[in-house]
Amino acid sequence: MYIKKILVAIALIGLVVMAGFSYYVYNNVFTPNTAFNNAEAHVYIPSGASFAYVVEEVRPLLDDVYTFIAVADRKQYSSNIKSGHFVIKKGMNNNDIINSIRSGNTPIDIKFNNQERLATLAGHLSRQMELDSIAFITAMSDPAFFKKSGFTQDTALAMYIPNTYEIYWNTSAEDFRDKMYAQYQRFWNTDRLAKAAKLNMTPQEVMSLASIVQKETAKIEERPTVAALYLNRLRLRMLLQADPTVIYAKKRSENNYDQVIKRVLYKDLEIDSKYNTYKYAGVPPGPIAMPDVSSIDAVLANERHDYLYMVADVTNFGYHKFAKSLSEHNRNKVAYVNWINKNGVNR
Known part of the structure; x- marks a missing residue:
C-alpha cells in the first residue's frame, strides 16, 4: 500500500513536470511573439553577422526577446547565422521567426536608371544591396570580364539596362554583374540584333546613340x-553635333560630374574629346548615360523623316522644333537664343 502511494505521487509529480514543460514549450515556441503593427517587418542580416547582432536587429520587433534567444539556442540557430533579407510576418511565433531568418532569404527589387558612369551606378547599388560601391565598381571593371564579354571601360555602362530587377540583397558583386550581362544578352534578341544590323550598327553603337537621344x-x-534625325546625319556622314555629348565631354575632361550645365558655350565645342560630336564623327566610344528601353527602341525603330536639325521649342517646353534645312533651323534657333538670353541662362 505504501509503495502504491509512492508510485502515485511520482506519477502526479511527473504529470506536473510534464505540464510545466509543455507550458514552457508552448509559451516559448508557439506563442505569437511579434510587437509590430504592420503586416510584416523586414530584417537585413549582413554576411558574417554574430548572433548578438541578430538579436539587436530583431529586438524592436519582438514582445519577448528572451524567449526568442532560448528557442534560437535550442534550434542551434545562434551558431548557424545566415545572411540575407528576411521577412517576419505579424503574429509569427519564435519557431516561425527563426525558421524564416534561417532559410527564408527573400529577393528584393532593385532599380537603376540613367546613371552617367559605372561609379555612380555602383554607388546607387550600394544603397540598395549589402556590398559597398568599391566591390561593385571592382567587379564591373574587371579586365578578365571585359575580355570575356567584349566590353571595355568606355562601353561597359551599356550592359546595364535600366529596369527593376529581382535579386537577393546579399548577392555578390560578381554574381550581380553576371546577372546583368545575362539580362543584356536576353535584351539583344534576334529581332533587335536584326534591326541594329539593318542600321549597320553594333548593339554597343546603338546604345551610344540611344544615350544621346x-x-x-x-x-x-x-x-x-530625335533618333531618326541623328541616323539621318550618320547616313550623310555629318557630325552629330549633339550638345549632350559636349556636356559629357566637359564633365569627363574636368572629372567633375556634379556640375550642372544648362547652356553649351562656343568654347565648349573645342574640347578635344572623342565624346565631343562637334569635333569627332560618328557615335561616341561609349554611352554618355544609361539609355532606357524607350530610347534604345527609338533608335532601332528607325522612323522615316528628312529632319537634320533641332532646337529646343521655347513655346512648348520639353519638346523641340525640327528642321530639314539649315536656314529653317537658324530661324528656329533665333527664338531659342533670344529666350535663353532674356532669362539669363549663361551656363
Missing part, C-alpha cells in the same frame, strides 16, 4: 523623331 529629350513620344 535619352539626354536630348525626356519626352518618350519624341524620341523616335
